[in-house]
Amino acid sequence: MYDTVHLWIPKDQVCGIDLDRVSNHLKSFTEHQKNDGERYKSGQLGNSFKVYISEQGISLKGSLAKFLLSDNFQTLKRSESKTAFEKLGDELGLLVNRAKVSRIDFAHNFEMKYRPEIYYPYLGDCQYFKRIAQPNSVYWTNKNRTKLVYNKVLEAKTKGERISGDWKQKNVLRYEMRYTKRLCENLRQPEIFASTLSDERFYKRMVIHWIQEYNSIHKLNEINLNFDAMNSPKDFIKQLALMKIKEIGQQKVLEMVEEMREKGTFDKPEYYSRLKKEIREICKMPEQTKSTELILELDEKVRQVISSPYG
Secondary structure, eight states: OEEEEEEEEEGGGSTTOOHHHHHTTOEEEEEEEOTTSOEEEEEEETTTEEEEEESSEEEEEEEHHHHHHSSSSSOOOHHHHHHHHHHHHHHHTSOOTTOEEEEEEEEEEEEESSOGGGTGGGBOOOTTSEEEEETTEEEEEOSSEEEEEEEHHHHHHHTTOOOOTTGGGSEEEEEEEEEOSSHHHHHTOSOOBGGGGGOHHHHHHHHHHHHHHHHTSOBOOEEOOOGGGOOSHHHHHHHHHHHHHHHHOHHHHHHHHHHHHHHTOSSSTHHHHHHHHHHHHHTTOTTTEEOOHHHHHHHHHHHHHHHSOOO
């Protein structure tokens, strides 16, 4: 589940450590100077971690999964995070356990029946997030965190990464949470160190939060028009609305409401959220809509993560 992390080791924790010796473990080692005159050094540890050394301390940024398991198709479990940090410390000659964590990417790869792009249209918007659709991915982002789904095999091929085993023949949808800012506040933790990641209670909280974030995404139903279900003129109007929503696309209709918000179409701000609510209710009428098998499949795979061992 753990993938990319950003770590910070302040200078008081590296006192007495020969930083030149640390740099000897890095490749592509270079020196830099900022506009304010401050100097720092950077290098690469293996193919997964970038290391920055300055007078203030040492910054480490990279994928724990790639560092320990060689790729992030495999799932890095809780206990393996401890092993990864120990290996990282050994290779750099540093104590990494007390490094402060400022970013965590938490993810899982799901083998699906169909290619990932088929599932995206049924993953709608999410409160407090901006939805951004790309050809091979969908992002939901705000100032502090980002969640996304994407075609993992295609992403690896695009980056020229090695795809091990029979992964390249599979339909792999990756659901990922990126906690990029205000990490402690988002995870309700006073401080987060490298050693925190292997704590079982913290890991369980991460899994639960990851699932809650998925559940907060509005899932769009499949629209199946049913004129036999009409019992009143109001039902007919709703059917007409559904026909047009199906033609335009549910998510596109909701985006139109946001465009109206930007233009100030309505006098009262609450009208936009009210309109979106009415659209969602129409799109979930049991007589004319139903949950698509695609979302039911993905929902079940996400639910199964909570019942898997916390390793």
